[in-house]
Amino acid sequence: MQSIIVRQKKQQGTEEICIGNDIISTLVNKKLLNKYDKVLFVADVNVYEKYKAYIDNIAKSLDSENVILVKPELEFKDFNNCGIIFDKLVDMKASRKSCLVAIGGGYVGDLVGFTASVYMRGIDFVQIPSTFMAMADGVIGKVAINYNGHKNIIGNFYSPRYIFCDTNFLESLKEEEILFGMVEVWKHALLKNNREVINKIETFLNGGEIDLEKIIYFSMKTKKDFVKADLEDTKGRHKALSLGHTFANYLEAHKNFRHGVAVFYGIIFSTILSFELNKVGNKKYRSILSTAALFEKSINGLKKLQIEIDMEHILEKLKFDKINSHGGYSFVLLDNGGYMVNTGMSKELIRKGLNKLKELSFE
Numbered sequence: 001m002q003s004i005i006v007r008q009k010k011q012q013g014t015e016e017i018c019i020g021n022d023i024i025s026t027l028v029n030k031k032l033l034n035k036y037d038k039v040l041f042v043a044d045v046n047v048y049e050k051y052k053a054y055i056d057n058i059a060k061s062l063d064s065e066n067v068i069l070v071k072p073e074l075e076f077k078d079f080n081n082c083g084i085i086f087d088k089l090v091d092m093k094a095s096r097k098s099c100l101v102a103i104g105g106g107y108v109g110d111l112v113g114f115t116a117s118v119y120m121r122g123i124d125f126v127q128i129p130s131t132f133m134a135m136a137d138g139v140i141g142k143v144a145i146n147y148n149g150h151k152n153i154i155g156n157f158y159s160p161r162y163i164f165c166d167t168n169f170l171e172s173l174k175e176e177e178i179l180f181g182m183v184e185v186w187k188h189a190l191l192k193n194n195r196e197v198i199n200k201i202e203t204f205l206n207g208g209e210i211d212l213e214k215i216i217y218f219s220m221k222t223k224k225d226f227v228k229a230d231l232e233d234t235k236g237r238h239k240a241l242s243l244g245h246t247f248a249n250y251l252e253a254h255k256n257f258r259h260g261v262a263v264f265y266g267i268i269f270s271t272i273l274s275f276e277l278n279k280v281g282n283k284k285y286r287s288i289l290s291t292a293a294l295f296e297k298s299i300n301g302l303k304k305l306q307i308e309i310d311m312e313h314i315l316e317k318l319k320f321d322k323i324n325s326h327g328g329y330s331f332v333l334l335d336n337g338g339y340m341v342n343t344g345m346s347k348e349l350i351r352k353g354l355n356k357l358k359e360l361s362f363e
Helices: 024-029 045-050 052-061 079-091 106-121 132-136 167-172 175-192 195-205 212-228 238-242 245-255 259-276 282-299 302-308 311-318 347-359
Strands: 002-007 014-020 039-044 067-070 099-104 124-129 143-147 150-156 162-166 329-335 338-345
Touching (some): 002 212, 024 052, 024 124, 024 162, 039 052, 039 079, 039 106, 045 052, 045 067, 045 099, 067 079, 079 106, 079 143, 099 106, 106 124, 106 143, 106 150, 132 175, 150 245, 162 167, 175 212, 175 238, 195 282, 212 238, 238 338, 245 259, 245 302, 245 311, 245 329, 259 282, 259 329, 302 347
Parallel strands (some): 014 162, 039 067, 039 099, 099 124, 124 162
Antiparallel strands (some): 002 014
């Protein structure tokens, strides 16, 4: 088992990220949650159906029979589902010494994390991600829910006490789920300008083997480094993790794209903008698009995206992205050394970038 420690300032104590095979037994055997007076499990309904005996056994081992099931869909990451969790916490008389455990993908982790951050002004929570995406991009530093069609617009700076990335969950995932999670790994590799990891991703995309445990460790260690340098997102370092997410938020909210697919096309769009602003040279631009072409062979959604591009609608909706300020458009862009945050993007440049995206072909 590999471990990553994230030291917190706002919260007492530390966050520990554990990565390995069959490590949920560590949670039970070390009695890590026995210090809490009440434990409430919130599980993805699909994960619970598949691993019911497994999850029930964990809950029973921790003297908890409290399990809430939620749907892992965009529209369910909202106040209504927070309310369901609040109702259960109040019903079971949970105190500030109680704990929430999230079992599922990123939506469940965010929903539970936000609820934990505000119940009695903050209680501990634990994330047990069941998807490769949620393992490669687990919760460090921030949690959020959606509101009125706006993605992640209400949130808090908060972290789980533990994340248990058990690779046993990956054995039953469809290949596309691994592929979507690999997009977040690619994002982190681009931010770090790490050619070695990009080469490994390309090997995987070409049908080769990849050590998922090691790649999860790289991805979470990278995320930790960015968060640690800018815990409350005031210096622009933490914002780097939003590479590709400005356009992705639009695609998810208004075009029903899956998160991994949306981030993939968001990264391509940010790369185009970076090239148009001369932040990346032709060699790096072509290199990024070469990797993107390998992803596109499996994702195969570019033509659909190109048909659905409505420039004025995109410009209008992008005005209200969470990294914007002073009425301007902000994007995380790539440069030859890694990344930069552009806070003054013009409508003209965005239109130009969208036109290039509409004309892009990997054939």
